[in-house]
Amino acid sequence: MDVRLLKRLGLNSNEIRVYLALLSLNQSSSGEIIKESLVPSSKIYSALDGLIKKGLVSYIIKGKIKLFRPSNPSILLNLIETKEKEVKQLKNSLEAELPKLTKKFEEDKPKYNAEIFEGLRGIKEFYEYSLNLLEKGEWMYTLGYPPLASELLNAYFVDFHKRKDKKGIWSKVLFDYNTWFGKEREKRKYALQKYLPKGIHTPAFIHIFRDYVGIMVITQDQKTCIAIKNKEVAESYKQYFELLWDQAHET
Numbered sequence: 001m002d003v004r005l006l007k008r009l010g011l012n013s014n015e016i017r018v019y020l021a022l023l024s025l026n027q028s029s030s031g032e033i034i035k036e037s038l039v040p041s042s043k044i045y046s047a048l049d050g051l052i053k054k055g056l057v058s059y060i061i062k063g064k065i066k067l068f069r070p071s072n073p074s075i076l077l078n079l080i081e082t083k084e085k086e087v088k089q090l091k092n093s094l095e096a097e098l099p100k101l102t103k104k105f106e107e108d109k110p111k112y113n114a115e116i117f118e119g120l121r122g123i124k125e126f127y128e129y130s131l132n133l134l135e136k137g138e139w140m141y142t143l144g145y146p147p148l149a150s151e152l153l154n155a156y157f158v159d160f161h162k163r164k165d166k167k168g169i170w171s172k173v174l175f176d177y178n179t180w181f182g183k184e185r186e187k188r189k190y191a192l193q194k195y196l197p198k199g200i201h202t203p204a205f206i207h208i209f210r211d212y213v214g215i216m217v218i219t220q221d222q223k224t225c226i227a228i229k230n231k232e233v234a235e236s237y238k239q240y241f242e243l244l245w246d247q248a249h250e251t
Contacts, residue, residue, distance in 0.1 A: 009079045014039050014047040019056055022070040022087070029065055054079060055145035117225040123216050124156055126225045130209045131160065138170035140209040141241050144202030146176045150183075151216045165190045174241070174248055176202050206237060213237050 006016045007039040007100045014037075020030060021037035028036070034044050050059035055075050059068045117125055130140055141159060164171065171191045180195035187193075196202070215226040228234075 006076075009076060010083070011056075012047075012050070014043050014231075015050045015054075018044070018047040019051055019070060022068060023073075027067050027069040027125045029067055033068065040053055055169075075166060092172060094234060112157060115227045117227060119223050120152060123153070123218070123223060123225045123235055126208065126214045126216075127156075127160060130207065130212065130214075131164055131167070131169070134167070134169045136210055137209075138168070138209070139172065140164075140207065142171065142173045142205060142207050143241050143244065144176055144196065144205040144236075145175060145179050146202050146205060146218065147179045148203070148220070149216070150179045152218065152223075161167040161188055161191065172241070172245065174244060176200070176205075180251065193250060193251045194245060196244065206241075208234055208237050210234065 003016050003020075007013075011019065014070070017037040017039050018033055021039075023035050025036055027189065030048070032042075033039070033048075034041055037044075039047055048057060048059075052059070055078060056071050058066055058071060059066050061067070068181065075149055104153055134140060161171075169190060171188075173191060174191045175193065175195040177195050177198045177200065203219055204215055204217045207216065211229055211231045212235050213228045213230075215228075217224045217226075
């Protein structure tokens with residue numbers, strides 16, 4: 001038998017050796033078990049007690065001798081059921097504590113927090129975070145979507161906006177002039193779209209939601225997202241966005 005399986009069920013090495021020895025010996029005294037299992041006499045009763053508590057071994061007293069016998073191996077399934085109950089109880093306890101832990105996590109966070117996400121995967125990760133965090137009726141803002149970003153991320157954003165619309169999240173998007181006219185653009189149910197005046201190029205573009213600002217740099221040599229969490233910074237970027245929005249062209 002694969003002893004690793006018994007270890008995963010919670011048996012220690014001495015318990016495994018004793019249990020396997022008993023399966024071979026059937027009803028046996030502690031002396032016989034010691035010889036068969038090679039477990040030291042100083043450890044044998046600890047191992048037997050552990051197996052008895054797990055329901056894998058029972059005993060009878062014959063005269064003055066205690067004889068041990070293994071239980072049917074099907075009892076091993078009970079150990080899995082016990083573990084499942086323990087995991088369920090642990091899950092319930094953790095779920096009960098999570099609101100307190102989350103509150104503490106938020107309270108202890110610094111007012112200003114910045115992270116760097118590398119590569120296109122990192123940029124997508126930041127956008128996914130906005131999609132997961134926002135709820136129906138909330139807004140996100142994207143400023144200056146450049147042609148290279150459109151080329152590299154078009155398929156992702158088509159799917160992103162479908163999922164965003166399904167959640168009922170609103171967005172305002174300010175496209176780079178060349179990006180908007182680079183190909184036919186679709187009207188989106190929960191999106192307001194404009195484009196910047198011709199001649200304004202934006203290799204970096206900005207994604208804003210709640211207290212978060214993501215500055216995305218996409219060039220041939222670099223793909224990076226600098227993510228900032230700060231209420232005042234986010235509000236200032238929203239004001240900057242609205243200023244440009246009022247000057248942008250309707251699509």
